[in-house]
Amino acid sequence: MSRIEIQKTYKLFIGGQFPRTESGRYYPLKNKKGELIANICLSSRKDFRNAVVAARSAFASWSTRAAFNRSQILYRIAEMMEGRKQQFIDELMLQGASSKAATTELETAIDTMVYYAGWCDKYQQLFSAVNPVASSHFNFSVPEPTGVVAILAPENNSLLGLVTSIAPAIAGGNTCVVLASELMPLCAITFAEVLNTSDLPAGVVNLLTGSSQELHAHFSTHMDVNAVVTYQNKPDEIKTIQQNASLNVKRVFVHTAVTNPNPYLIFDLQEIKTTWHPIENIGSAKAGY
Amino acid sequence: MSRTNTLPDFKNTPVIDQVGVEERVARFTTRSIKKSSKGQALKMILNMIDLTTLEGKDTEGKVKQMCYKAVHLHDVIPNLPTVAAVCVYPSMVKIAKDALKGSSVKVASVATAFPSGQSTHDVKIADTKFAVDNGADEIDMVISRGEFLSGNYNFVFDEIASIKEACGTARLKVIFETGELSTLDNVRRASEIAMAAGADFIKTSTGKISPAATMPVTLVMLEAIRDYYYKTGRMVGMKPAGGISTSKAAIHYLVMVRETLGGAWLSNEWFRFGASSLANDVLMQIAKEASGVYQSIDYFSKD
Numbered sequence: 391m392s393r394i395e396i397q398k399t400y401k402l403f404i405g406g407q408f409p410r411t412e413s414g415r416y417y418p419l420k421n422k423k424g425e426l427i428a429n430i431c432l433s434s435r436k437d438f439r440n441a442v443v444a445a446r447s448a449f450a451s452w453s454t455r456a457a458f459n460r461s462q463i464l465y466r467i468a469e470m471m472e473g474r475k476q477q478f479i480d481e482l483m484l485q486g487a488s489s490k491a492a493t494t495e496l497e498t499a500i501d502t503m504v505y506y507a508g509w510c511d512k513y514q515q516l517f518s519a520v521n522p523v524a525s526s527h528f529n530f531s532v533p534e535p536t537g538v539v540a541i542l543a544p545e546n547n548s549l550l551g552l553v554t555s556i557a558p559a560i561a562g563g564n565t566c567v568v569l570a571s572e573l574m575p576l577c578a579i580t581f582a583e584v585l586n587t588s589d590l591p592a593g594v595v596n597l598l599t600g601s602s603q604e605l606h607a608h609f610s611t612h613m614d615v616n617a618v619v620t621y622q623n624k625p626d627e628i629k630t631i632q633q634n635a636s637l638n639v640k641r642v643f644v645h646t647a648v649t650n651p652n653p654y655l656i657f658d659l660q661e662i663k664t665t666w667h668p669i670e671n672i673g674s675a676k677a678g679y
Numbered sequence: 680m681s682r683t684n685t686l687p688d689f690k691n692t693p694v695i696d697q698v699g700v701e702e703r704v705a706r707f708t709t710r711s712i713k714k715s716s717k718g719q720a721l722k723m724i725l726n727m728i729d730l731t732t733l734e735g736k737d738t739e740g741k742v743k744q745m746c747y748k749a750v751h752l753h754d755v756i757p758n759l760p761t762v763a764a765v766c767v768y769p770s771m772v773k774i775a776k777d778a779l780k781g782s783s784v785k786v787a788s789v790a791t792a793f794p795s796g797q798s799t800h801d802v803k804i805a806d807t808k809f810a811v812d813n814g815a816d817e818i819d820m821v822i823s824r825g826e827f828l829s830g831n832y833n834f835v836f837d838e839i840a841s842i843k844e845a846c847g848t849a850r851l852k853v854i855f856e857t858g859e860l861s862t863l864d865n866v867r868r869a870s871e872i873a874m875a876a877g878a879d880f881i882k883t884s885t886g887k888i889s890p891a892a893t894m895p896v897t898l899v900m901l902e903a904i905r906d907y908y909y910k911t912g913r914m915v916g917m918k919p920a921g922g923i924s925t926s927k928a929a930i931h932y933l934v935m936v937r938e939t940l941g942g943a944w945l946s947n948e949w950f951r952f953g954a955s956s957l958a959n960d961v962l963m964q965i966a967k968e969a970s971g972v973y974q975s976i977d978y979f980s981k982d
Contacts, residue, residue: 611972
């Protein structure tokens with residue numbers, strides 16, 4: 391007797407849990423031949439709202455965690471991806487990639503994660519400064535994470551797109567809500583399973599699947615979101631995002647393609663804070679306070 | 680108005696079916712309250728809140744700040760109601776009273792060696808009188824849970840009655856600290872004792888013990904109020920306190936009051952929320968309804 395195959399249910403990832411969409415809506419995902427691969431959750435604005443609440447409550451502890459520890463966790467994510475290689479490759483191929491392309495994409499994605507793991511405790515040195523001032527003060531500028539980041543992941547790049555957009559955000563101590571590619575969402579939920587087993591605290595990364603056309607307005611209006619990063623090449627949506635972002639002066643970063651990993655993507659999601667600290671008795675100068 | 684001034688006869692007290700209560704409570708959370716009715720409910724909740732600060736670190740400044748918030752919840756949105764009252768320790772009553780002069784917000788004070796209630800009778804009476812003399816409109820007393828759990832119901836009854844006398848014209852809320860009473864039957868019994876002894880309000884918790892207010896406990900108390908009303912014709916108020924921090928949960932409580940006691944109890948004369956963080960969540964919801972945009976706590980005053 392032939393065995394009945396167990397199909398995987400693709401759900402969302404919010405606050406360390408895997409709920410179905412609050413709205414109960416789904417969209418069918420088909421392969422090139424038009425055969426059904428899976429039913430994917432069509433997230434609603436309320437799913438997004440719940441995800442922002444989760445991201446906000448995770449922010450305090452994630453942003454103040456030791457940079458070295460963040461680095462260990464990102465490296466752990468890479469380790470877990472390595473362990474699930476075959477599953478990612480299968481999913482990439484189901485979505486239309488050749489075996490060679492799928493392997494390359496997966497390996498690049500893992501290497502990118504390791505790259506950002508290394509940057510976790512180093513970008514601070516690169517982007518901070520001791521500033522020359524005329525009084526007897528120690529004056530320095532340091533980067534601090536922006537906050538909750540809403541990310542619209544690339545449409546034509548399933549796994550690598552996710553890693554490229556998420557890793558720099560969390561490496562810098564931000565928490566994020568991510569909308570996965572609408573047409574290639576399979577890897578997103580498998581990636582969420584990786585995150586969930588990598589010591590990453592619940593709520594630091596929240597993954598939604600669905601339509602950017604429906605959600606981009608909410609991504610950019612929510613007052614508790616501090617930055618929007620979009621990799622989706624849709625001019626009308628980008629314009630709306632930029633306009634809506636003015637509501638609470640969100641940072642907006644528009645990328646048209648997946649770029650090579652670099653620390654400036656971490657820097658995008660940092661705020662530079664400057665502090666004056668009085669010094670007593672430098673040379674013959676007395677403290678002025 | 681007929682009031683029996685003796686300990687109630689527990690032979691007539693119904694036994695509480697805990698599973699039944701939990702199922703009934705689950706139903707209240709399924710009502711669909713949307714748009715304009717939600718808007719009305721949110722404003723009603725604001726108007727029923729007892730804004731509370733009961734901490735060892737309370738200062739004059741903190742209390743004044745909270746009193747300002749009580750009257751000016753969020754001035755960006757016009758026509759918001761004020762909260763019902765502020766709830767403070769007796770030592771802060773005078774400060775709160777002065778700060779709220781000219782507004783309709785009442786001053787409630789906890790008394791009787793709050794939160795444990797472990798003190799002598801004289802101290803508790805003195806505590807209550809001090810608060811009333813300083814201008815408290817409402818007194819939130821705690822019952823002696825130790826005596827209650829040992830079965831000294833007469834002691835508990837007499838204590839409530841004597842505090843009620845010390846209150847004079849101030850309204851008396853009686854706190855059971857249901858988290859320490861362990862069973863719903865005890866909650867029902869405590870409710871009957873308190874109402875018979877003259878309580879104007881019965882209140883679930885101090886907020887210092889977890890679990891604080893829960894829906895099953897509140898339902899048992901509401902049913903006790905309803906039965907007492909049928910028997911004597913006297914209305915008694917209800918105040919769940921502690922643990923209610925979202926507007927969604929608060930709306931569930933309103934539904935429960937409406938379906939258990941009826942519309943007559945849906946005003947801040949008969950129903951209150953004891954909460955400190957609920958107000959901001961309700962304000963964020965109201966702002967969301969007005970602007971269509973999800974809000975952030977960053978744009979609302981903390982106290």
